[in-house]
Amino acid sequence: MVLTVAVRNSEIRFGGFTGGQIRFAAAIATDHRMTAYQYMSAFSQAFSLFDAGKNGFSGAILSSVVPLLTDRICQALRHFVPQVTVVGPGVRTGLNIKVHNALGLGTDLVTDCVCAVREYPLPCVIFDLEAATAAAVLDDAGNLLGTSIMPGLMTSLYGLRHETALLPEVRLQAPDSPIGINTDEALRSGLLYGMASMVDGMAARLSEGLGKACSFLLTGPYAEHILPNCRQEYRYDPDLSLKGLHYIYLKNLRQ
Structure with a gap:
């Protein structure tokens, strides 16, 4: 194993x-x-x-x-x-990275992309929802063209709590309506519907920047909280990074 x-x-x-x-x-x-x-x-x-x-x-x-x-x-x-x-310098990934500073690219996105190239339709945009929400864009040849980094779900919540004194603890569950009728619902609406809207909006913009229709992937620990509130169609793969790591392991084992 x-x-x-x-x-x-x-x-x-x-x-x-x-x-x-x-x-x-x-x-x-x-x-x-x-x-x-x-x-x-x-x-x-x-x-x-x-x-x-x-x-x-x-x-x-x-x-x-x-x-x-x-x-x-x-x-x-x-x-x-x-x-x-x-994973780092000297470890072969097989991914063709087009960004200016490849060494500055997070290995989480690299492993996501390695799996996506092998298992999902291209071109595609990957959203990895972690402390920050990061997006990676792959063209139809599997080249990593670039990325986008946005505030994450919990980062946004921590920022609100740090700057405001009266906001309560909230659970990561969207209210029935985006129109909150109390502070708890208002917070959950803004966090969950707001994050879903940001991901949907960036999906449209990144696809437009790519210049063609593409598939969309969601991964990361907070993806399951956002996915039900999105309007764009996404493929959800919680193990995208782990599978990418396995592909990299096998590639370096052979070589």
């Missing part, structure tokens, strides 16, 4: 692959205060729930957009597998 791990700002998502298929996927919260040992314990508990890793993993690959945690997570993972491949 090959272990894939995507370290992100709000969660660390990981999964196991055998025979080219994903066998399990799970996530734990990203916590800068946790030690390598604490992460090792968290991974161990998760693996036991899925009866995974008891015979060891044949290999592991990791992508990270949280540099502070990269070495710590690798140290934790070496309890289960001797070597961890980290």
